[in-house]
Amino acid sequence: MHKNANATKGMEEMDKITLRAACSVFALAVAAPTAAYANDELIEMQSDPKNWVMQLGNYSATRYSELEEINADNVGDLQVAWTFSTGVLRGHEGGPLVIDGVMYVHTPFPNKVFALDLNDSGRIIWSYEPQQDPNVIPVMCCDTVNRGVAYGDGKIILHQADTNVVALDAETGEELWKVANGDPSKGETGTMSPLIAGDKVLVGNSGGEFGVQGHMTAYNLETGEQEWRAYSVGPDDQILLDPQETTHLGEPVGENSSVDTWEGDQWQLGGGTVWGWVSYDPELNLVYYGSGNPGTWNPSQRPGDNKWSMTIFARDLDTGMAKWVYQMTPHDEWDYDGVNENMLVDIEIDGEERKVLVHPDRNGFAYTLDRETGELLVAEKYDPAVNWATEVVMDPESEEYGRPQVVAEYSTEQNGVDVNSEGICPAALGTKDQQPSSFSPETGLFYIPTNHVCMDYEPFQVSYTAGQPYVGATLSMYPAPDSHGGMGNFIAWDAAAGEIVWSKEEPFSVWSGALATAGDIVFYGTLEGYLKAVDMESGEELYRFKTPSGIIGNVTTYEHEGKQYIAVLSGIGGWAGIGLAAGLTEGTDGLGAVGAYASLSDYTQLGGQLTVFALPGEAGGASDMDAGAEEDSDE
Amino acid sequence: MRLMSKAAVLIGGAVMLSLGAAGAQEEAEGDNWEDKPYIIEDGKVDYGVYNGFRRYHNTCHTCHGPDAMGSTFAPALVESLKDMSYADFTETVVNGRQSSGAGGSTSVMPSFGENPDVMLYIDHIYAYLKARADGEVARGRPERLDPENDPVFQEYQESQ
DSSP states (O other): OOOSHHHHHHHHHHHHTTOEETHHHHHHHHHSOOOOOHHHHHHHHHTOTTOBOSTTSSTTOOOEEOOOSSOTTTGGGOEEEEEEEOSOOSOOOSOOEEETTEEEEEOSTTTOEEEEETTTTTEEEEEEOOOOOGGGGGGOSSSSOOOOOEEETTEEEEEOTTSEEEEEETTTOOEEEEEEOSOGGGTOBOOSOOEEETTEEEEEOBOTTTTOBOEEEEEETTTOOEEEEEESSSSHHHHTOOTTTSEETTEEOOTTTTGGGSSTTGGGGOBOOOOSOOEEETTTTEEEEEOOOBSSSOGGGSOSOOTTTTEEEEEETTTOOEEEEEESSSSOSSOOOOOSOOEEEEEEETTEEEEEEEEEOTTSEEEEEETTTOOEEEEEESSTTOOSEEEEOOOTTSTTTTOEEEOGGGOHHHHOTTOOEEEESSOTTOSSOSOOOEEETTTTEEEEEEEOEEEEEEEOOOOOOTTSOOOOEEEEEEEOTTTTSOSEEEEEEETTTTEEEEEEEESSOOOSBOEEETTTEEEEEOTTSEEEEEETTTOOEEEEEEOSSOOOSBOEEEEETTEEEEEEEEOOOTGGGHHHHTTOOSOOSSOTHHHHHHGGGGTOOOOOEEEEEEOSSSSOSGGGGOTTHHHHHHO | OTTSOHHHHHHGGGGTTOOOOHHHHHHHHTTOTTTOOOOEETTEEOHHHHHHHHHHHHHTHHHHOGGGOOOSSSOOHHHHTTSOOHHHHHHHHHHOEEEEOGGGOEEEEOOOTTOHHHHTTHHHHHHHHHHHHTTOSOSSOOEEOOGGGOHHHHHHHHHO
């Protein structure tokens, strides 16, 4: 299925260094004739580097492209090719999709979608703007962000702020079906990008700060009918787990594994919302995603491990049943949601080739697990500042197996209600939030955008009212002390060894999704608004361009008429942008993150724009990629 | 009536939840609690202002910005409270407000009338915001008065 010679060459190189992106596995999966599911089409399409068919580039969530026209030697010459204003001034997360000459761009609330004609200077083919009750705005926790649309079987799937999931005809923008995934009057909202796998649309809910019960739901791509719903917390039949068959670190979870870890009915407000990224292994037919924080940030109000909040789930795509689970932060005391991306790669560990899942968690540990069994292989800090726990216990014989060893000084539970616990690293933003990482099969390294921010955290008693914030803590954040003074790093991570290979300092948190390419470069955006390209091996900066507003979107690449393009959305906002959105203009007196984020307004203002980059000159160079791709994607 | 908040007096039934802490300050400040709803000594604030800081940063700061500095979502309350009456303040917080602008940019102040985390402490939130508006409290976490010397705290304790 790789028509392009470079891709094949790339594969050989991968084998040489014994690391292989799971995409090579897909080649086998496709060869076997199966029902004509959308993912057969998508498996094929994701292997064509001309298109960018899903938010994370492919089912393995590696955000890697085989395009190499733009490379380490010439990226310094990159120029803006064209731009597009979305007309919305809010935090723009996610990124555009590119499918056969059409680009699909989404916006934050009011959640517009534009189909742009790449053959006609980005002319708008169609646009769609849903009617939504503005009362959903105040129940969105941290800006009205949206992480992007999904494509499958001729449809664009939009997940609106008000939880409606809408299927649009990709050619006309006509609404094909629409289904409500939750109830905004209870604080349930929609921010995550759906994933289309098989004949299903997978989508979760947001609202962890409103005491909602988190879930992942599968809808039929053709009809919009609900096929299964799996809660993160609650009785076994609601979570869709089998007490005997579903495992946690190799052991069956047993009966009532969730409700037994909550006091009384507290699980009903248990959170565990599902608002991050979903990945999929077609060979194992398993989908992977993480759940968010348990309800209320005041840990004293919810004794117990609060399962299965803060958990990675591996579920059967067809039935939704959990095959295995792993809880990273039992009884959260810091708001370390477990929703970050799970990258599926085949990797050599202790001399043995393993099918793994790599998950850089908000809690500051990056986890490598066997994605078939859920066995824990590596758990190491990916920012040296992380201090709330000393380590994750790796000895299967230990009572504490798989659990982080919490440091009493930084335990907001042990310090108690109405006490301000100081100097906790990372802050609630996490060492990394939803901003997706990238994996290069050439270097075998993961490229991770990170936060380098610490916090003071004071929990206090709160009461639950439907549709009202259910937070229960006051936080102040500041750059990690005794470090470089900045609030972010962009790092290269070795997931087999659990080691940082290089780390590039950034003045602000890196809140943009990374893109690694066969051109030996990695792209990411910054909160000041720069698009940057760095050398994959060394992290050395090779290019930067200042876009009109801060970047919290994810970098995308595609090829059109023989020419490679790089695209990214600008538009400061999201949680990272609250300090800026707050319009802070004056200098701050030792206020840490607020102060530091405040100076962001010296660099950038709100915006909403797509910027597309290319090398100067007419199309050329990559013409060997032209053959056949168009026919392929029509099959 | 003493232990009821001003909001309860002014708006009646809507905020019966309110306990408030106005009483102590009234003793301390005479009748103009509304104008100066706080006690600040040597830069240290009473329990009302302190708790108001916490409650503000629990519920309001995601729109009105850290330290009431405002955002593109919502006005800077550090400015609004300069000439907003206590009655208008509580009316807005209890009932909410909405207005719309160009390009689908609707602005929504939600209603907090049924939220005990706001209603129980609305006088504290008012005291904190008023102290910020008056320039009496700097940005960031304020330092508390010793509970022994804090009549607001003592009264709050008794009301629990």
